[in-house]
Amino acid sequence: MCASRLMFVVAAVLAFSLGINVVAEDVEWVSLFDGKTMDGWEKVGNDASVWEVKDGAICGAGPASMLVSTKGPYKNFRYRAEVKINDHGNSGLYFRTTPKPGFSDGYEAQIDSTHTDPIRTGSLYGHCHVYQQLVKPDTWFTYELEVRDDIWRGRQMTRIKITVDGNELYEYLDFGLTFKEGHFAFQQHDPGSRVNIRKVEVLPLAD
Secondary structure (H helix, E strand, O other): OOOHHHHHHHHHHHHHHHHOOOOOOOOOOOOOOOOOOOOOOOEEEEEOEEEEEEEOOEEOOOOOEEEEEEOOOOOOEEEEEEEEEEOOOEEEEEEEEEOOOOOOOOOEEEEEOOOOOOOOOOOOOOOOOOOOOOOOOOOOEEEEEEEEEEEEEOOOEEEEEEOOOOOEEEEEEEOOOOOOEEEEEEEEEEOOEEEEEEEEEEOOOOO
């Protein structure tokens, strides 16, 4: 057994004895996009909107619609995707949404660098807002979420941790338990918006 493997095993055993949950990075992540086709994704909304694969990325354009992952539902998980939004564009990364969602169904991690809506990338729309531009338009960035139900001081709630390009922004505690479980989706907000998505992955966590 190599030294690095031995160190991981020792750390895992120690963590187990202390009751710490250990996740092997990049081992159990499940890809939701094959980089070539729209398999596993379904458009919901305006028929004139366009979702297609170009240069290894899902591209959304045209009138308002949603692109929903047919896998799921998911409750507790880590989720990440690489995203790019155009100048003045607007989109959203949805989670715990319905199989046929509208814009208000499910949690939305905002995707917006310069749109007239001042709520920017990094925001949990309607819950916790970021107004600073963290990502320039037409620039790839990595969005990562950690979502799990938990108990804090005897109260049930949902923890939602938001990370952009490796920088953890905040952990929002939703005591309203607004959305229980559901699917992942991306938003095509308006005809002036063009969103690109690649490397979409989920890591389910134990309930």
